[in-house]
Amino acid sequence: ALSAAALAKAEQLPVIFLSGAPGENETNQTALHHTIHSSERWNINFDAALDAFSALNIPAERLQGARSCGQPSIAGEQFFKLCQKAYIDKEPVFVEIPRDIIQNKTQPLELPEQRNTSVYNLGGANLIATEIKNRLSKAKAPVIFFGNRLRHNKQLLEDLHWLCETFRIPYMTNIFSKGIFDEFSTLNLGHYNGIFSNPRARKYLEQQADFLLEICTGILKQDTSSALLTGTDRIADFSNKISLKGTAKNCIDIENIFRLLRKMNHPTFAVKIEPTS
Numbered sequence: 001a002l003s004a005a006a007l008a009k010a011e012q013l014p015v016i017f018l019s020g021a022p023g024e025n026e027t028n029q030t031a032l033h034h035t036i037h038s039s040e041r042w043n044i045n046f047d048a049a050l051d052a053f054s055a056l057n058i059p060a061e062r063l064q065g066a067r068s069c070g071q072p073s074i075a076g077e078q079f080f081k082l083c084q085k086a087y088i089d090k091e092p093v094f095v096e097i098p099r100d101i102i103q104n105k106t107q108p109l110e111l112p113e114q115r116n117t118s119v120y121n122l123g124g125a126n127l128i129a130t131e132i133k134n135r136l137s138k139a140k141a142p143v144i145f146f147g148n149r150l151r152h153n154k155q156l157l158e159d160l161h162w163l164c165e166t167f168r169i170p171y172m173t174n175i176f177s178k179g180i181f182d183e184f185s186t187l188n189l190g191h192y193n194g195i196f197s198n199p200r201a202r203k204y205l206e207q208q209a210d211f212l213l214e215i216c217t218g219i220l221k222q223d224t225s226s227a228l229l230t231g232t233d234r235i236a237d238f239s240n241k242i243s244l245k246g247t248a249k250n251c252i253d254i255e256n257i258f259r260l261l262r263k264m265n266h267p268t269f270a271v272k273i274e275p276t277s
Contacts, residue, residue, distance in 0.1 A: 019049060020096070021046075053094040063095065065101035073107060075097075077248065080111065109123055125256040142271075143171060143213070144163075145215065145217070147173075147218060150180060151177060160258060163261060166268075170204060170271055171187060172205065175191050208273075214235065
């Protein structure tokens with residue numbers, strides 16, 4: 001297919017090359033097929049096709065399935081972006097699809113009306129916003145946990161700041177997102193990272209909070225609040241939690257959720273933050 005791909009590149013043709021690939025749980029040291037392991041070579045290369053198309057300066061990606069219960073499959077978004085790039089830039093793209101994600105659910109998107117825009121939202125935003133509203137209505141001591149992926153999204157930061165200040169909802173950050181909000185606000189509990197937390201944040205989260213809204217933290221533990229594997233982190237296993245990680249750059253795919261929340265009525269909280277001893 002590389003000859004056809006090179007011709008499409010030269011002629012500026014929007015061709016989408018689709019290929020199967022070993023399953024994500026099969027990408028290890030087992031040689032599955034002659035296309036990744038030649039009997040005359042010592043190494044196993046699962047990226048041979050991706051490398052070949054990339055060498056022609058053709059966008060090449062392998063679709064990704066879910067990485068955790070809090071980070072759904074982004075295969076749909078990846079595929080949309082690649083097709084969009086082929087259409088807008090008039091060039092070929094190469095897409096590998098691991099065989100074990102074909103029947104799996106992927107994160108739903110509300111696609112843009114115009115094909116040349118990259119602005120889109122999570123599908124079901126109204127359902128997510130309604131669920132957050134319902135959880136807030138039942139909570140007595142909610143808290144919002146901000147991740148560092150919020151840092152470059154001014155619109156989302158403004159909406160979150162409005163939500164916290166208007167309804168007096170305390171908030172805290174992970175260690176990488178300190179400073180994104182006013183450090184002197186009475187609602188700002190500081191950073192949380194298990195035993196290494198700001199004392200106010202740790203006491204409130206672990207002893208008072210009854211609902212946690214986690215926004216735009218990373219997929220990997222070191223990007224969230226791993227507490228350096230001390231076992232003292234309570235974010236991951238908090239019992240009453242909604243986690244919105246977002247898959248798009250700067251979390252633009254969850255902006256619509258908070259635009260909807262701004263139109264809803266929420267209780268105003270008079271949370272008493274116990275002083276630390």
